[in-house]
Amino acid sequence: xxxxxxxxxxxxxxxxxxxxxxxxxxxxxxxxxxxxxxxxxxxxxxxxxxxxxxxxxxxxxxxxxxxxxxxxxxxxxxxxxxxxxxxxxxxxxxxxxxxxxxxxxxxxxxxxxxxxxxxxxxxxxxxxxxxxxxxxxxxxxxxxxxxxxxxxxxxxxxxxxxxxxxxxxxxxxxxxxxxxxxxxxxxxxxxxxxxxxxxxxxxxxxxxxxxxxxxxxxxxxxxxxxxxxxxxxxxxxxxxxxxxxxxxxxxxxxxxxxxxxxxxxxxxxxxxxxxxxxxxxxxxxxxxxxxxxxxxxxxxxxxxxxxxxxxxxxxxxxxxxxxxxxxxxxxxxxxxxxxxxxxxxxxxxxxxxxxxxxxxxxxxxxxxxxxxxxxxxxxxxxxxxxxxxxxxxxxxxxxxxxxxxxxxxxxxxxxxxxxxxxxxxxxxxxxxxxxxxxxxxxxxxxxxxxxxxxxxxxxxxxxxxxxxxxxxxxxxxxxxxxxxxxxxxxxxxxxxxxxxxxxxxxxxxxxxxxxxxxxxxxxxxxx
Numbered sequence: 226x227x228x229x230x231x232x233x234x235x236x237x238x239x240x241x242x243x244x245x246x247x248x249x250x251x252x253x254x255x256x257x258x259x260x261x262x263x264x265x266x267x268x269x270x271x272x273x274x275x276x277x278x279x280x281x282x283x284x285x286x287x288x289x290x291x292x293x294x295x296x297x298x299x300x301x302x303x304x305x306x307x308x309x310x311x312x313x314x315x316x317x318x319x320x321x322x323x324x325x326x327x328x329x330x331x332x333x334x335x336x337x338x339x340x341x342x343x344x345x346x347x348x349x350x351x352x353x354x355x356x357x358x359x360x361x362x363x364x365x366x367x368x369x370x371x372x373x374x375x376x377x378x379x380x381x382x383x384x385x386x387x388x389x390x391x392x393x394x395x396x397x398x399x400x401x402x403x404x405x406x407x408x409x410x411x412x413x414x415x416x417x418x419x420x421x422x423x424x425x426x427x428x429x430x431x432x433x434x435x436x437x438x439x440x441x442x443x444x445x446x447x448x449x450x451x452x453x454x455x456x457x458x459x460x461x462x463x464x465x466x467x468x469x470x471x472x473x474x475x476x477x478x479x480x481x482x483x484x485x486x487x488x489x490x491x492x493x494x495x496x497x498x499x500x501x502x503x504x505x506x507x508x509x510x511x512x513x514x515x516x517x518x519x520x521x522x523x524x525x526x527x528x529x530x531x532x533x534x535x536x537x538x539x540x541x542x543x544x545x546x547x548x549x550x551x552x553x554x555x556x557x558x559x560x561x562x563x564x565x566x567x568x569x570x571x572x573x574x575x576x577x578x579x580x581x582x583x584x585x586x587x588x589x590x591x592x593x594x595x596x597x598x599x600x601x602x603x604x605x606x607x608x609x610x611x612x613x614x615x616x617x618x619x620x621x622x623x624x625x626x627x628x629x630x631x632x633x634x635x636x637x638x639x640x641x642x643x644x645x646x647x648x649x650x651x652x653x654x655x656x657x658x659x660x661x662x663x664x665x666x667x668x669x670x671x672x673x674x675x676x677x678x679x680x681x682x683x684x685x686x687x688x689x690x691x692x693x694x695x696x697x698x699x700x701x702x703x704x705x706x707x708x709x710x711x712x713x714x715x716x717x718x719x720x721x722x723x724x725x726x727x728x729x730x731x732x733x734x735x736x737x738x739x740x741x742x743x744x745x746x747x748x749x750x751x752x
Contacts, residue, residue, distance in 0.1 A: 226266045227537055228415035229526070230408070231285040234435050235426030236293045237456045237493070239354045240512030241519065242424050244675065246283050247359040248520050249527075251670045262667050264529050270414060272363065282363045284415075286407055288434075290384070291369040295353030296330040297362075331356035333674070343673055348507035357509070357674040365410060370397075387476050390433030404441050412446070419526075420450030420486070420538045424519075427477035427490075428458030428470065436480035443484040450486040450538050454519055457604055459493055459506070472715060474604070475708045479729035482552050487542055489554050489695065490704075491515050492604045499599040501560070501680045510676045517669060518558040518602055522630050522693035525663040536663060541695070544661040545626040550736040551697040553705070558693035559598040563633045563668055564684045598692060603700065623699040624658050625737070631664040633690025638664070702737030705730045 233242040252263040265281065272280040333356060336343040346357055372384060375393050397403055412418055421442060425435040435453070442451055455477050460470045474490065482488045493511045495502075504510045525536040545554050641664055668688035671677075679689060709730040712723055 226264070226416045227419040227535060228270075228284060228417065229267055229420050229422050229538070230411045230415070230418065231268070231283065231422045231424070232408075232438070233285065233287045233289075233424045234438070235429070235431035235456070236289055236354065237426045237458070237508055237512065238424040238431070238454075239287060239289050239293070240508045241454075241456065241516045242285070242287065243354045243358050244512050244516035245424070245520055246285070247357070247672055247674050248516070248670060249283070250360050251672055252667075260529075262529060262665070263527050267527050270363070270411070280361070280363075282361055283366065284411055285362065285366050286368060286411065287362065287366055288368045288370055289354075291371055293353060294367070294369055295355040296328045296334065297353075297355035297358065297367065328353075333357055346509070346674065346676070348505050348509055348676070351507065351509040354508070354512070359672070359674055365407070368407060385429045387430060387433045387473050390430035390435070391437055392433075393430065394434050394437035398437070398441070403438075404445055408442070418446075418449060420452055421446070422523075422538075423451065423453045425453060425455060426458070427455040427481070428473045432473055432477040433480075436477065436484075439481055439484040450542060451484065452523075452538055452542075453481055453485045453488045454515075455481065455488060455490045456515065457490055457492055460604065468711070468715065468717070470604075471708055471711045472718065475712045475726050475730060478553065478705070478708070478733070479726045482733060483729075485552055486538075487545060487554055487695075488552050489556050490604060491519070491556055492602045495600050495602060497601075499559070502600060502678060503680055504678050510678055513676050513678055514600075515602065517560070517691065518556055518600070518693050521558060521632055521669060521691045522556065522628070522695055524630050524632065524665065524667070528665060528667070541628040541661070544628045544659050545695055545697050547626060547659055548736075551625055551701070553701045553733065554695040554697050555601070555603040555700060556693070556695055557598040557601045557603070558691060559600055560669070560679050560681055561633070561690045562682050562684055563686065563688060563690040565682070566634050566690055598694060604704070624660070625697045626658070627660045627694055627696040627698075629660065629662045629692065629694040631662065631692045632668050633666065633692075634664070635690070635692050636662070636664060697737070699737055702734045705734035705737070709734065 231242065231245075233239050249263070249265070249268055252261050253265065254261040268284055269281045270284045272282060330338075331350070331352065333343045333346055337359065351357060370393070372393075374396055375389065394403070423435065423439075425431055427435060432455075435455075439451060439453065442449075455474075457474055458470060459466075461467050478488070478490070493515070494504075495514075498504075502514075504514050523538070523541075525541065526538045528536070546552055641662055668686075669691045671679075671683070671687045671689060681689060683689060709727050712718060712730065713727045715723065718726070
């Protein structure tokens with residue numbers, strides 16, 4: 226079934242993940258005549274609840290600090306009795322029980338449980354990522370983490386230190402063997418595991434935690450894809466905060482990328498946003514901004530086959546990283562009303578929800594003709610060195626590989642099909658820029674749990690047309706070289722780490738400039 230197992234690390238990773246799973250849940254259909262275009266077996270696992278009923282829950286492991294789970298508990302309406310157990314024989318004395326005041330469920334959750342229309346959400350009323358969660362998780366999926374597990378935690382100022390995550394992982398893994406305790410169950414129940422998908426905070430201790438996790442995963446699952454979405458924290462408005470942001474990004478890149486199949490740094494903000502985008506600084510809205518892009522650009526790997534052919538994450542990876550040396554990709558997307566797309570009905574023909582086979586651009590001048598989308602989730606300091614859609618200086622980026630997902634009829638079907646036929650030989654020869662495009666009429670759903678960050682006229686529909694893309698380009702090299710200079714000049718990094726991180730970044734940057742003159746200048750003074 227080509228399953229994907231998802232791991233979520235940290236608070237922002239779980240805000241994104243909650244939006245992601247809410248969207249997947251919305252694709253379920255309950256009529257035999259109306260089959261969902263999404264193959265749910267890829268991301269959901271079948272099971273049996275405590276009452277013997279069939280269940281369908283995310284193939285996910287959710288890690289966060291205990292305090293961030295809110296009112297969400299391991300036991301729920303589907304698994305209320307199965308995991309409680311009876312420990313009366315394990316202890317002869319009467320226990321002393323200390324209870325913390327329970328966190329009350331959000332009104333949104335109360336209405337979902339009652340089957341009534343939930344009240345509107347807002348940034349001021351969403352307290353935890355669990356407040357707007359619309360799915361049930363298996364008890365094994367929820368893994369609260371405590372700082373008390375770190376022997377030296379009393380000496381640490383906060384969970385914001387990248388190295389703290391490494392220490393936390395080492396302690397817990399030595400005690401429990403985390404891979405065996407948590408991951409193996411989900412991986413071994415898959416018929417044909419195609420990849421792990423990781424949503425991870427990398428701007429604090431979860432960055433070090435993620436790096437340690439990937440090292441274990443790669444040792445155990447050497448040939449399995451590991452797609453990692455590195456969620457970078459706010460860049461900050463002071464030089465000190467911008468420096469910390471750059472150092473955390475550098476550590477994560479140097480430690481995570483070697484064991485990842487694809488690594489996508491995802492910004493929590495975007496410079497020069499389009500006029501229709503309105504996002505505040507709440508994690509709820511930032512998670513929605515990120516989730517719409519992540520969910521859309523990976524959509525091809527969830528849809529049912531067309532003419533017997535499935536699209537896998539490995540197919541997208543091949544377009545982005547054909548030579549196996551360019552693992553860091555940039556993420557961008559845009560949104561529009563489906564009704565505003567010209568010729569939508571006529572061009573789409575039979576209205577098939579499923580993806581068409583990927584197209585590969587066979588134009589020698591493709592890099593200068595690629596559409597850049599309006600919302601760029603490549604860190605703002607990365608974007609300062611780029612050509613912007615609204616004409617902010619710089620040189621055009623060279624594209625090595627690109628995978629686009631179009632939701633709605635952005636291009637005529639015949640144009641994509643002809644592109645497939647015309648470009649097969651060029652794709653096989655391995656020359657030039659590789660671009661694959663998939664188009665589907667499955668639009669992005671605007672759920673009650675999703676903030677209204679897109680000011681787009683939907684013509685009364687609760688869906689949006691979207692186009693999203695992952696690219697490997699010379700812009701990545703600019704970013705890597707810039708970070709290398711920051712690390713080498715930073716007095717806050719010891720000599721060994723400084724040299725190791727700098728060398729790793731320099732080696733990655735060279736893979737994006739080989740055979741391409743980028744004319745990169747250091748931008749670290751922008752800190």
